[in-house]
Amino acid sequence: MEYEHTCMIRGDGGRTIRAILDRICNKWTLLIVATLDGGTLRFTELQQQIPGISQRMLTLTLRNLERDGLVSRTVFAEVPPRVEYALTPTGRSLIPPALTLANWAITNVPAIEASRAAYEQR
Structure with missing residues (x-):
């Protein structure tokens, strides 16, 4: 199997x-990546477009x-400081497999x- 082969090559048991x-696959990463797929956004714009995410969780996930290396952070020397987030090429490469997984679901x-219903009836 491909997974087993990859893990054996890496020698780390899949870690x-x-x-x-x-x-x-955490709760917020794919939502942030999908939102940034539309283009560069400031922190507040990101937070407004992702319902339910707290400022702390958005900060931690973006960090x-x-x-x-999935997201780039650009700070502009302005008053007040302006910070923008964008997908890197690696981050962009996550979009196709994420869409494939979403379509599979x-x-x-x-x-x-x-x-699930059959399992619950047992």
Whole structure:
């Protein structure tokens, strides 16, 4: 299997892959990436376009995405300071697989819900 092969090559038992997937698959990352796919945004604009995200969670998630090279942060020397966030090429490369996964979920919702219902009836 491809996954097993990759983990054996890396020699870390899948730790690196799990860490990256943990970052990408958290509650807010894909929403932030999808929002930034529309273009560069300021912090407040991002927060307004992502319902339910707190200022603290947006800050933490953006820092992690910047650290991982998915988002760039540009500070402009103005008063008050202006900070803009944009996807990097690596961040942009996440869009196609994320859309594929979202489409898979949409396609398989009926089967998953039927399976859940059957499981609950046991």
